[in-house]
Amino acid sequence: DAKTTQPTSMDCAEGRAANLPCNHSTISGNEYVYWYRQIHSQGPQYIIHGLKNNETNEMASLIITEDRKSSTLILPHATLRDTAVYYCIAPSGNTGKLIFGQGTTLQVKP
Amino acid sequence: EPEVTQTPSHQVTQMGQEVILRCVPISNHLYFYWYRQILGQKVEFLVSFYNNEISEKSEIFDDQFSVERPDGSNFTLKIRSTKLEDSAMYFCASLIDRANTGELFFGEGSRLTVL
Numbered sequence: 262d263a264k265t266t267q268p269t270s271m272d273c274a275e276g277r278a279a280n281l282p283c284n285h286s287t288i289s290g291n292e293y294v295y296w297y298r299q300i301h302s303q304g305p306q307y308i309i310h311g312l313k314n315n316e317t318n319e320m321a322s323l324i325i326t327e328d329r330k331s332s333t334l335i336l337p338h339a340t341l342r343d344t345a346v347y348y349c350i351a352p353s354g355n356t357g358k359l360i361f362g363q364g365t366t367l368q369v370k371p
Numbered sequence: 372e373p374e375v376t377q378t379p380s381h382q383v384t385q386m387g388q389e390v391i392l393r394c395v396p397i398s399n400h401l402y403f404y405w406y407r408q409i410l411g412q413k414v415e416f417l418v419s420f421y422n423n424e425i426s427e428k429s430e431i432f433d434d435q436f437s438v439e440r441p442d443g444s445n446f447t448l449k450i451r452s453t454k455l456e457d458s459a460m461y462f463c464a465s466l467i468d469r470a471n472t473g474e475l476f477f478g479e480g481s482r483l484t485v486l
Contacts, residue, residue, distance in 0.1 A: 295474075304375075304462045304477030305414060348414075356427060357402050357466040357475060361414040 262360045263288040263351035270366040273343075279336040281365050283349030286330040292353055294325060296334045297361075298345040305348065305361070308334065339369045373397045375478035377463050383484045384453055392448045392481045394463030402466040403446045404475065405438065407431070407459040414462070420446065453485045 266284040273279040285294060295310040309316055309323045311332070316323045322335040336343055348364040376395045384390050396403050405417040418428040420438055437449045446465075450457055460482050464475040 299414070302408075302460060302480065302482075304464075304479050305475075306477065307474050310474065356419060357404065357469060358416050358419055358427060359414075359475060360416065363413060 262353050263292050265349045265351055265362060267347070267349050267362065267365045269363065270368065272368050272370055273336075273339045275341060275369055275371050276338055279334075279339040279343065279367055279369070281334040281336075281347050281349075281367065282331065283334070284331045285349070285351045288329055288351050289353070290329075292351045294323070294329075294332050295350045295352065295359070296321070296323065297348045297350065297359070299348070299364070300342075300345040308347075339367075341369050341371065343367065344369045373476075375463055375465055375476050377461075377478035377481050379481055380479070381482040381484070383486065386455055386485055387452050390450045390453055390457075390483060392450075392461050392463075392483070394446045394448070394478055395444050396446055396463065396465030397467070397476055398444070400465035400467050400476070402426075402469070403438075403440070404464040404466070405448045406462045406464060406477075408462065408480075409456075409459045417448075417461075450483075453483075455485050458483055458485045 263285050293310050296308040297305040299305045311323045325332045346364040346366050378393045403420040408414045418432045419426045435451045439447050460480040462480045463478045
């Protein structure tokens with residue numbers, strides 16, 4: 262897996278956009294960037310993934326820089342329920358195995 | 372929405388006892404995984420399973436661990452002789468196929484406490 266670097270923690274006001282950055286400067290051309298989150302001690306939850314183009318789904322948007330060395334996960338209108346640890350992962354190969362780092366703890370505040 | 376279900380949600384056992392954690396993956400998924408998370412630490416990969424055999428395992432997955440898919444629906448993790456350091460949340464996950472690599476669906480976990 263390509264090494265990813267994320268800030269340890271971030272705060273966001275409820276209703277505002279949460280922008281979570283991730284650096285993956287060693288990512289190779291065929292490695293996707295995946296985002297998962299873990300609310301409290303629940304099972305990790307898939308959010309979104311992308312290769313080169315920006316992606317959007319009902320949960321979030323993913324902005325990937327043109328050189329693919331970094332990306333940003335955007336939660337457009339954060340709610341208190343979005344408080345969680347967010348993981349940026351760039352798995353190598355196609356085994357489905359994920360290597361979790363420490364992630365970013367996002368605290369959404371009223 | 373289909374989901375991965377795990378039982379029990381919490382099990383307390385004595386050191387040295389055998390434990391079996393059960394998982395029902397999503398029905399049309401082909402790849403199965405166990406992960407664990409010791410309290411306050413990272414989620415760690417244990418093992419992946421496909422076509423009735425282990426496809427990859429981590430260093431954590433030693434001879435005390437085994438996995439099985441005894442029928443068409445259940446996927447189990449057995450710890451033969453539990454140690455104190457096996458206390459953790461154990462998460463089962465499934466994947467429909469490798470074309471969707473990374474979109475793992477996780478269960479809510481089984482908390483194992485070894486006394």
